[in-house]
Amino acid sequence: MIVSRPFLKWPGGKYRLVERISKALGPANRLIEPFVGSGAVFLNTHYDHFLLADNNPDLINLYQTLHKENQTFIRYAEKLFQDSNNAESYYANRDEFNNSKNIRRKAALFIYLNRHCYNGLCRYNKSGGFNSPFGRYKQPSLPVDSMQAFQQKSHHADFQLSSFAETMRQAEKGDVVYCDPPYVPLSKTANFTNYSAEGFGLEKQEELADLAREIAAKGVRVVISNHDTPEIKKLYKTAKFSEFEVPRFISQDTNNRNTASEILAVFKAAKN
Numbered sequence: 430m431i432v433s434r435p436f437l438k439w440p441g442g443k444y445r446l447v448e449r450i451s452k453a454l455g456p457a458n459r460l461i462e463p464f465v466g467s468g469a470v471f472l473n474t475h476y477d478h479f480l481l482a483d484n485n486p487d488l489i490n491l492y493q494t495l496h497k498e499n500q501t502f503i504r505y506a507e508k509l510f511q512d513s514n515n516a517e518s519y520y521a522n523r524d525e526f527n528n529s530k531n532i533r534r535k536a537a538l539f540i541y542l543n544r545h546c547y548n549g550l551c552r553y554n555k556s557g558g559f560n561s562p563f564g565r566y567k568q569p570s571l572p573v574d575s576m577q578a579f580q581q582k583s584h585h586a587d588f589q590l591s592s593f594a595e596t597m598r599q600a601e602k603g604d605v606v607y608c609d610p611p612y613v614p615l616s617k618t619a620n621f622t623n624y625s626a627e628g629f630g631l632e633k634q635e636e637l638a639d640l641a642r643e644i645a646a647k648g649v650r651v652v653i654s655n656h657d658t659p660e661i662k663k664l665y666k667t668a669k670f671s672e673f674e675v676p677r678f679i680s681q682d683t684n685n686r687n688t689a690s691e692i693l694a695v696f697k698a699a700k701n
């Protein structure tokens with residue numbers, strides 16, 4: 430399978446697992462992704478419609494702007510990549526991003542920050558300011574081809590800024606739902622990816638599993654990815670799941686690799 434890579438660097442991006450996920454999802458009219466992130470599953474699956482949601486307003490604003498403006502936006506964003514690969518420009522652009530109310534400008538700055546920040550980390554402080562440091566890449570560029578591919582495919586998609594519960598409640602018969610939440614940490618001391626100021630604790634993991642059961646009971650298949658831990662297996666005990674190892678890149682140094690155990694859980698209505 431030839432895999433299309435998303436145009437954003439996004440921690441937890443699923444492009445390496447799309448074949449496995451796509452098999453677990455199966456056929457449906459519409460795919461709903463309550464945690465769309467960089468959209469790897471959207472880009473590599475084929476449905477008539479997509480509902481793509483996330484609670485990150487900067488991400489959804491970027492997708493909506495690209496969808497609406499296409500080439501005009503790409504040319505506008507390209508200007509930000511000229512003579513700006515240095516710490517001074519990066520921190521000036523980051524300040525502008527954190528203070529701007531202009532949504533088009535914010536969308537362009539968001540992709541600039543994503544390509545220039547450390548490890549593509551999308552990190553916010555407690556007051557919601559983007560605070561990832563400068564990444565020191567050799568020659569970051571605007572990923573024009575993959576932006577265009579994303580834009581083409583988004584003719585079949587609706588983008589929505591919402592929390593996962595609100596998105597999941599929109600599921601109807603004929604839909605399939607793929608959830609890729611922030612994972613539970615593998616250990617109490619493990620680093621936890623911080624996608625937003627509010628975090629994603631055990632209570633939210635429980636709410637997600639409860640909603641998956643509720644929606645599955647209505648006849649909608651729900652597939653969830655997470656780390657393979659005893660607490661997750663307990664939470665997903667009514668689902669069918671498969672476990673597997675995935676490579677992890679711990680830092681920019683590609684020799685520093687490791688593996689982690691993941692789970693793919695499928696919730697579906699019990700047959701009478």
Ligand SMILES: C[S@@+](CC[C@H](N)C(=O)[O-])C[C@H]1O[C@@H](n2cnc3c(N)ncnc32)[C@H](O)[C@@H]1O
Nearest residue numbers: 441442443464466467469484485592593609624
């Ligand atoms: C593991 S990432 C998804 C990665 C995605 N599958 C991909 O391929 O890039 C988790 C996503 O969940 C979003 N998120 C975190 N908390 C959320 C919430 N309460 N409701 C909706 N989205 C949330 C984050 O903004 C992030 O984009």
